[in-house]
Amino acid sequence: MTASSEPARYAVPTADRFLGRKITPLTRRRLDSFRRNRRGFWSLWIFLAVFLVTLFAEFIANDRPNLVRFNGAWYFPVFTDYPETTFGGEFPTAADYRDPAVKKLITAQGWMLWPVIPFSYGTINYDLPSPAPSPPSRVNWLGTDDQGRDVLARLIYGFRISVLFGLVLTALSSVIGVAAGAVQGYFGGLIDLGFQRFIEIWSGLPMLYLLIIMASFIEPSFWWLLGLMLLFSWMSLVDVVRAEFLRARNFDYVRAARALGVSNRLIILRHVLPNATVATITFLPFILNSSITMLTSLDFLGFGLPPGSPSLGELLAQGKANLQAPWLGLTAFFVLASMLSLLIFVGEAVRDAFDPRKVVL
Amino acid sequence: MLEIRNLSVTFAGRGGALPVEAVKGLSLSLDRGETLALVGESGSGKSVTALSILQLLPYPLAAHGAGSSIRFAGEQLVGAAPEQLRRVRGNRIAMVFQEPMISLNPLHTLERQIGETLLVHEHMAPRAARERTLELLRLVDLPDAEGRLGAYPHQLSGGQRQRVMIAMAIANEPDILIADEPTTALDVTIQAHILQLLRDLRERLGMALLLITHDLTIVRKMADEICIMTGGEIVETGPPAAIFTDPRHPYTRRLLAAEPKGRPPRAHPATPELMSAEDVKVWFPIRSGLLRRVRGHIKAVDGVSLAVRTGTTLGIVGESGSGKTTLGLALLRLIAAEGHIRFAEQDIVALGQRQLRPLRREMQVVFQDPFSSLSPRLSVAQIVEEGLNVHRLAASAAERRRLIETALAEVGLDPQAAERYPHEFSGGQRQRIAIARALVLKPRFVVLDEPTSALDMSVQAQIVELLRELQSRHGLAYLFISHDLRVVRALAHEILVMKDGRIVEAGPTERVMTAPEHPYTRALMAAAFDLAAAPAWHLGDEAGSRNLDRGDDLHLCARERPL
Secondary structure: OOOOOOOOOOOOOOOEEEOOEEEOHHHHHHHHHHHHOHHHHHHHHHHHHHHHHHHOHHHHEOOOOOEEEEOOEEEOOOOOOOEHHHHOOOOOOEOOOOOHHHHHHHHHHEEEEOOOEOOOOOOEOOOOOOOOOOOOOOOOOOOEOOOOEEHHHHHHHHHHHHHHHHHHHHHHHHHHHHHHHHHHHHHOHHHHHHHHHHHHHHHHOOHHHHHHHHHHHOOOOHHHHHHHHHHHHOHHHHHHHHHHHHHHOOOHHHHHHHHHOOOHHHHHHHHHHHHHHHHHHHHHHHHHHHHHHHHHHHHHHOOOOOOOOOOHHHHHHHHHHOOOOHHHHHHHHHHHHHHHHHHHHHHHHHHHHHOOOOOOO | OEEEEEEEEEEOOHHHOOOEEEEEEEEEEEOOOOEEEEEOOOOOOHHHHHHHHOOOOOOOOEEEOOOOEEEEOOEEOOOOOHHHHHHHEOOOEEEEOOOHHHHOOOOOOHHHHHHHHHHHHHOOOHHHHHHHHHHHHHHOOOOOHHHHOOOOHHHOOHHHHHHHHHHHHHOOOOOEEEEEOOOOOOOHHHHHHHHHHHHHHHHHHOOEEEEEEOOHHHHHHHOOEEEEEEOOEEEEEEOHHHHHHOOOOHHHHHHHHOOOOOOOOOOOOOOOEEEEEEEEEEEEEEEEOOOOEEEEEEEEEEEEEEEEEOOOEEEEEOOOOOOHHHHHHHHOOOOOOEEEEEEOOEEOOOOOHHHHHHHHOOEEEEOOOOOOOOOOOOOHHHHHHHHHHHOOOOOOHHHHHHHHHHHHHHOOOOHHHHHOOHHHOOHHHHHHHHHHHHHOOOOOEEEEEOOOOOOOHHHHHHHHHHHHHHHHHHOOEEEEEEOOHHHHHHHOOEEEEEEOOEEEEEEEHHHHHHOOOOHHHHHHHHHHHHOOOOOHHHHOHHHHHHHHHHHHHHHHHHHHOOO
16 A cells, blocks of 8 residues: 555664665665675685785795894885895895895894795795605695795785786776776667677687787786786676666656756766666676686786796696696696686675575575 | 455565565455456555465465465365366466566467467367467457467557457356456557457356456446455445445545546636747658668657647647657657747757756656656655756755755655655655656746556545646646546646647647547547447557557667667
């Protein structure tokens, strides 16, 4: 019965807050629904925890101590390079704290606080019991690769760079993709037609060959790779957003806003974009996943990050080249598999949380 | 034959919400050859009752209370085995749903849709089934039945689809036909035809008819017995004569009184013309071929002239696809149009969107469906204030707040509603919010595009009352678009009757209603007020089909061209 209660009385609305921001009941329902999906919820927390740890990789795996107490003064080798002469050495070059001579100098008049893993991603352990790649030991927990570098240290740095690369690429390609889709969907007509044909041609370009060709005359860096991949990855969201805009621009409330004289820009931002965000957010974890996979496969083929950079793909390639050292391939495989699975679980949970037809009893 | 005793239905609450009791201890009985009407507003539990007869509710989300009993020819249906139910469903008790557009499978031809029930229940041979299908289509008066066996649902008009639905329902000669709002989605003239058909079939096949509707006019014509439902309970039962002349329950009285009544407020005869249009045309090009050359036009609005004076209402009536809404949008320059449109002494056809912006404050629009016209993600305050921000009508936050609260109070809403979101309101309240959004700008001209047709009867009357009051208080000019002639009569000073994009008749409301000149107007009035089916030669389903197809096309075209 809707009729008899008009005009109704209302209770004073209580503001619902999440992370300090006011949220609508719809958002609250989605949050609750996400939380109720145990697998996705825990996957998100595990992933965030691991990512947070790797963000501080320099404090966990490094070839210099976190803190040095020498001669009554404090030193922070993680942040600053100190010449060896600071600690009474002979060379004015940066101190190598792994050098037994330097160690001796410092411990004589103070102490050092080492990270849990005393190797950085590029540190070569010359003191190996067996030729590299050497199997897991008490010093190198996951063994070393074929150049004597600690696998665990490289894993931590590699994980960080993969996820950061994925996140930046995802963020940038969503911004471009949503903007392109919004313009096409909202204005329609010739703009839409032209843009769609352009996308069809553009997506026909072979991205991998382009990257290989580019790799032959420029040295690929993090940002170069990001830019090149961005040229192609923005298209994944365009169709979804365009479809949402095509649908939403005929909604009565968009018409009503036009009748009020609201400008196109404001209508897009205020009235239509919120409809498209659901589709966009649902896609994000999956785009993140594919970005990471893309970088890994390029690294695996040797067209990715510059030589010497820590990366999961490079570790995989080493595993393939050194089948006699299974810890290389297995480590890379398990880390990749669990990272991608975690992200997929999160993605599924997000998708279900945004699905209005999903009934949670 | 059908005996319902003490039926109750409870829906489990979602995510910790309280369970909802949709039907509470309902009892009724239906005899062979009888028509029983279940009347009530939305949410009164009438559809749930119908669905529980066939046990089609989403169990176990829905549950019947202890003591619920539905006996059909002595058989208990509540909690019956699936086998037993399948024997009854579609065979002995059949159902016709409200929306013919979505009740037919779009991928199957008519022959297959109807043949399916015959093959399943009667185990007919394919050839016999085809014969029988043809016979059924003739029985429901589908024109050119033979040629339509291979047709798909989208090739039929709404009325024709409803006929096919009925043919499917009666395929196995059921004992009971349940019709759930069978004509609500149809135009008035087609509605009359479908009701006529149901009446004929009931007599010819000796079925019992359970008619579920909110429309009292239909009930008065069709029913032998009426049950008035509200809040999941039957509050009054009786033959039409008794219910309409001597209603006993207060709810029944309120329902009967809810029909929009009264006349528009008397307007000063010499008020100036505010909005006038001359020879307005909205033509959508039909393109075909490789080069998309224009092969012709769909003339949605074709040479319409009109004038609206300050403080008066111009009603536009017509069936779906007649171009009413397109005309309204064209006058507000929300779709491209040709011709002359003068608003406040200024020709606005030539103005660009930027030059139009200051004028937008003075001409506003209220749409039909209050559920789609309010952005679900904005609070009521944000919805109402949008226009204020665009036109910079409020100097400070406090003044904006005051204006919003005044507007809400004016449409009969509590100012505290401002912080809430649209989904927390009923249909009528949402329509009030939409009106507040238009009114806060203090416009002089408002296009009302079927503002009452998505609402319950009693709410309709309240909205009509509100609109009348606002008109006399602010001297507003309305362009009132509707297919509901009762509402138009209660609001409009003058009427335009539209058909296929043209005006067929125009004049003062009283004159057009009492002495219509054009045969189309006459047929429209007869269908609306007496449910009389017009002669087929000029209004039948054929015309309906053309109209509807046109309507669909128009919709597509409008979608292609936003600005």
